[in-house]
Amino acid sequence: MVIREIQADLEAIERNAALYEEINFDSRVEALDFLDFHVLDRLEGLLQALNPSTELLPLQRRAEDVKRQLEAVDAALFQRLRADIRAGRCRGASLLALINTYVGRGASGEQAQQEIGYDNLDVFTNGLFPNLAFPLETQEREPEMVFYQKTPARIILELVEQAQLTSADVLYDLGSGLGHVPTLVNLLSGATTKGVEVEPAYCVYANACATDLNLSRVMFIQADARTANYSDGTVFFLYTPFQGRILQEVLARLQAEARSRSIRLFTYGPCTLHIAQQHWLKCVDSVDHTIYKLAEFSSLP
Numbered sequence: 455m456v457i458r459e460i461q462a463d464l465e466a467i468e469r470n471a472a473l474y475e476e477i478n479f480d481s482r483v484e485a486l487d488f489l490d491f492h493v494l495d496r497l498e499g500l501l502q503a504l505n506p507s508t509e510l511l512p513l514q515r516r517a518e519d520v521k522r523q524l525e526a527v528d529a530a531l532f533q534r535l536r537a538d539i540r541a542g543r544c545r546g547a548s549l550l551a552l553i554n555t556y557v558g559r560g561a562s563g564e565q566a567q568q569e570i571g572y573d574n575l576d577v578f579t580n581g582l583f584p585n586l587a588f589p590l591e592t593q594e595r596e597p598e599m600v601f602y603q604k605t606p607a608r609i610i611l612e613l614v615e616q617a618q619l620t621s622a623d624v625l626y627d628l629g630s631g632l633g634h635v636p637t638l639v640n641l642l643s644g645a646t647t648k649g650v651e652v653e654p655a656y657c658v659y660a661n662a663c664a665t666d667l668n669l670s671r672v673m674f675i676q677a678d679a680r681t682a683n684y685s686d687g688t689v690f691f692l693y694t695p696f697q698g699r700i701l702q703e704v705l706a707r708l709q710a711e712a713r714s715r716s717i718r719l720f721t722y723g724p725c726t727l728h729i730a731q732q733h734w735l736k737c738v739d740s741v742d743h744t745i746y747k748l749a750e751f752s753s754l755p
């Protein structure tokens with residue numbers, strides 16, 4: 455009975471020709487998820503529970519085959535897009551239009567404001583990054599240093615839209631991890647972007663991605679955010695990279711920068727509540743204590 459159900463599910467995906475058309479990215483993400491969790495996982499369970507029957511193994515091979523074919527469509531798509539990015543063809547408004555063509559961002563955008571969570575937009579933007587092996591942490595983090603977790607792509611797009619960066623801006627991502635924020639912000643806005651990251655392996659990875667994509671105005675600096683040089687920074691993004699005393703020390707550094715020029719801070723996650731209490735900053739929108747929402751602050755003269 456279960457095997458018939460799995461067979462029918464698999465056939466439905468095999469027969470759906472639209473899934474193999476490059477443009478139907480959203481449907482393909484869903485089909486691949488379905489294949490993983492409702493077809494392959496169930497088959498794996500059955501294979502462990504029952505003796506591998508003559509039916510189960512061929513069905514598993516068929517499902518893996520379909521999965522490979524769907525993944526190949528995405529691999530070709532992203533290979534082409536990365537080549538376009540390297541050649542400088544796929545940037546700014548044209549990249550945004552392309553993202554909007556491939557990824558439907560209707561209701562999930564609004565709901566996602568309330569919580570951290572990833573969606574098809576993240577799957578798509580991940581595909582724009584070169585296929586380099588993910589680095590492992592090489593250093594022990596201090597207790598107040600937050601582990602790597604990437605900012606959801608919808609927040610990065612919102613940051614680009616809200617910040618309206620110009621070519622005179624230099625945006626810093628404090629605790630830049632694998633480099634998605636500086637890379638995507640540069641691709642979408644053209645502004646110079648820099649990441650400051652304490653973990654050397656993350657920094658090497660992020661710089662290698664920027665080099666591969668031919669992005670000369672994106673750079674990653676391996677440093678502790680408490681001691682980095684921010685003298686050219688105009689906009690700072692923090693997705694809660696650290697807490698407690700480290701956050702206070704970094705904010706004191708930014709406050710010192712704000713004595714010589716006006717700066718803006720964009721924050722995401724729990725650090726927003728602490729930053730909202732800084733007397734030298736003004737919250738651009740009223741803080742409504744929704745921590746998983748992009749917040750903007752500007753320094754007071």
Ligand SMILES: C[S@@+](CC[C@H](N)C(=O)[O-])C[C@H]1O[C@@H](n2cnc3c(N)ncnc32)[C@H](O)[C@@H]1O
Binds near residue numbers: 598627650
């Ligand atoms: C929550 S992740 C944010 C990653 C990145 N901003 C993004 O959105 O994709 C926090 C990052 O901050 C880094 N980090 C923690 N403490 C740091 C410090 N004192 N100086 C620089 N980076 C730090 C961590 O290694 C981690 O990669």
